Amino acid sequence: MTSFRVKSEGRFVAAGCALIALFALIGAPVIAQEANMLQAPAGMKPSGSVPESLKSDSSSATLAPADETGPRRIVPPGYGATTPSSGMPQAEEPAGPSQFFPAGKRASEPSVRMLSAVPGQDNSGIQIGTLTGVDASTAGLISEQQGGLGADMWQGASRADIDRYLSRLPVPVRSPVMNDLARRLLLTGAQPPEGASGGVSLLAIRLNRLIAAGQTQAALDLGAAAGNERSPAVAAGIARAALAQGDDRLACDALKDIPPGNDPAHDAMAAFSVKLSAYCQIAAGNTEIASLTLDLAREEGMDDALFYSLASEAAAGITLRAPEPNKLTIVDTAFYRLADRELPENAVEIVEPALLQSMLADPSVSDEMKVAAAERAAAYGLLDGRDLAAYYRKPSFTPEQMAGLLTSDIPESSSLRRAMIFQSIGMAAAADERIHLFKLAFATAESAGLYYPTVEALYPELDRMVPSDALRPLAPAAVRAFIAIGERSRAQDWLSLISSGGQMLGRDARELTGLMRVSGGSPQSFDSEKASAEIVSDLKSGVRATQLYAASEAMMLEALGFQLTPAVWDALLDARGALTGDVPPEALLNRLQASGQKNAIGETVLLSLDAIGQKGPGAVHPRASAQAVASLKAVNLESEARRLALEALMARSNAGRG
Known part of the structure; x- marks a missing residue:
């Protein structure tokens, strides 16, 4: 389970020292054209002990991944069809170099789970599991009988068009029904559309959009269902989902399929390879090689002050000054965890949706922060109203706070105020008081974009x-x-x-x-x-x-x-x-x-x-x-x-x- 420390106050410490590349550890000439500079040479052993979560056993193996008459109408306006566009042929993706990190253990078959139903729809949950007998291009987790959109859902569509629209799929959506449709679209096993792709596999695009939607476990399940063949983009997606789930071994195993690249300053995949390499080196106890990786990244012009600060602290105990982040990615939070540094106070508001579930499961996160995280997860369809109700019950309020709800010093628009209103409804007996509290709960929820999960949370009380x-x-x-x-x-x-x-x-x-x-x-x-x-x-x-x-x-x-x-x-x-x-x-x-x-x-x-x-x-x-x-x-x-x-x-x- 991923564990975070939440920052209570700013405490970045300036350090005037730079990390020194330890070329003597290599024992061989360093030539950029002949070696992957971000990975250790063959046979190199970690200098420290390997964490239990990263050890591989002897049985370890690679993870299986018009014209109108009459009244003028407004809707529908009678638009015309467009001509499907074509894309460039897909280039062959290079295989990644061998990686020093031990391979991950083969994952067991994913268990069947229930995805959140559209509010009010009986039997509308989606069961997902692994569909057998598919290749990477048609991999899916749900059949048509399980809520999928059908194996031929892309019939009549252009591959280039689908790649373009799918890669920018707006997830998560502030709409229960559209979140439900997005999940079903991404999890359906289907024949790919006809035509040449834009160079990125359809599977990789789906993985990235699942992660963006906060569905990291579904992304891992989909990657496993696709089999052993992984493009760099697919491997990177699996690595990100694994980091969000706190599975370091699976994340680091994906490195063998991700080429290092030669321009981390401008190439997003190369930058990700650098960061993941450094993370895995530090997690394995090989801090000297990690220091070399950081220096090489600087020489290549990669600019990420927060990454250098966190990685330096994790590798060498040196805390470099870095600006407070305005957003936290999956990789950022992984390094916070590795450096044992507290997350910023506003972490709930700025983390990727994929990290909200981990924050809710972390015992070190306060109940107050969990309420805020639960609200955000519920707004994105990652948590249903019944679970939101459970988090609303967690904070403890004094009798004076509960009695003075309307005059409380807790901000009116805060998640804690909404939790207090929720708890008050359960204790109110008089009809006029319950009327006022229900209306207040619905009104504050609507203004916060939480109306639908709040209705679900309050349903037992309202139903009585x-x-x-x-x-x-x-x-x-x-x-x-x-x-x-x-x-x-x-x-x-x-x-x-x-x-x-x-x-x-x-x-x-x-x-x-x-x-x-x-x-x-x-x-x-x-x-x-x-x-x-x-x-x-x-x-x-x-x-x-x-x-x-x-x-x-x-x-x-x-x-x-x-x-x-x-x-x-x-x-x-x-x-x-x-x-x-x-x-x-x-x-x-x-x-x-x-x-x-x-x-x-x-x-x-x-x-x-x-x-x-x-x-x-x-x-x-x-x-x-x-x-x-x-x-x-x-x-x-x-x-x-x-x-x-x-x-x-x-x-x-x-x-x-x-």
Whole structure:
């Protein structure tokens, strides 16, 4: 298990001494063209004891790795398809030189695990394991029956296009359904698309995006399922995932497949090789060779003050001055651990998502920091609401703090305040107090981007509450929460509290009814005239927030196949100035529409993720969300399309937030 020390205050010490290259240890001329300068010569033994985690036994082996008529429509706009582009032929990747570090022990078959389900979706977890009988290009962990997108998901797509879009896949996403789709896309075993690649293996791209999403164990499982043949990019991905998991032996074993390179100052792979070589040399106790590696890296012009500071402290006990980092990579934190140096106070905010799980499992990390790490992991879909609830229960608060919740000196927007609110709900008995705390919990969670996991965390408490007149002020927030969790019948029970004499009253009722339509209404039983009249009235209100909600509702309904009257589109054209959000390139939306039309499921999911972006459907223009919804529906991902439409509309709704 990875263990970190968390810094309580800055304490970098300046040292005026430089490390000296110990060429005498080599016992042979040093010629850059004839030897890998970042690896020890054959037969070299570590100067110190080898940690138990890095020893190999005698049985060790390499790890197996248009024109329109009638009303003018807004969505879908009728984009045209684009012509697939072609890429350059893939070059043969050189094999890495032999490495002095002992090979890793063959890993056992990965166990079957459950990935987090989309909130509110019964039986929507994904079981993953190793699929046998595949080569590296088709390796996967889930079949179509296990939630995968199908072995032919890339049919009809261009390899060069898929490489380009997959390499920039925006993960993790601030959207439960899009995170779920991204995982399934990356874990599905499928035949690669036709055409020449851009020079990087599809497996390597998938590994890197899994790591970026925080799914390091899945990345290791996928690497193992791919077999023994590893390109340098695949080996580097496995090494990064192993470092994040605290598996030094597996990480260092990958070095044999990573060439050292000759320009670490400008070549990212060469720089990674330098850093991993130094790490493994120090971890094996061979600090003299590590010092040589650091000096050679300096001579090559590699500029990374934090790396030199940490590596020097780990290798020789010398602490060099370095600026406080504004982000922490997997390699950075590995060197912090090796140097036994405390992580910065803001480590939770600046570490890669791949390291959050390790921080949660580390007993040296405080409960306060674990709450913050759990929130960030939950926002990225790495932790479900039930687990978030467990971390919210960890901090201890004084009776005075709990009694003075609203006047507490704990910052209102902090993770500790949200933990305190969560604990207070469990202790509150009076109806008015519980109403206030629930509304406060949902409101603070929404502003922090934690609404969906918070609803899951509070579900047991909310589920025990029976709708009644005394709880009427909670009704809008309860309806919103039950819609979010996918329990429409419970949402309808609470929605009835907002009615009076059979007539629905207020803005909350109007928007919550719209959310109910999108979340599970049927196009066949849809009252087009009534819904269209409500939307037109909102669009003509002149209130920008109301117009934005109505425009989003119209677009999501249209994308899901609901028919609205022509008056809606006329009103929407007049109110189009109220629409906000990031607008993806027109070419991307064109391609997304075309991919849905030709039933290219993998390409559709990939382009939908690109169009929605890392900030989620609440940050993009409703037109982009609607096109993604329409295209996902076209490739028979109906429930995912519904969920995305609901998330997009909830982001524009103020119902239940007050």
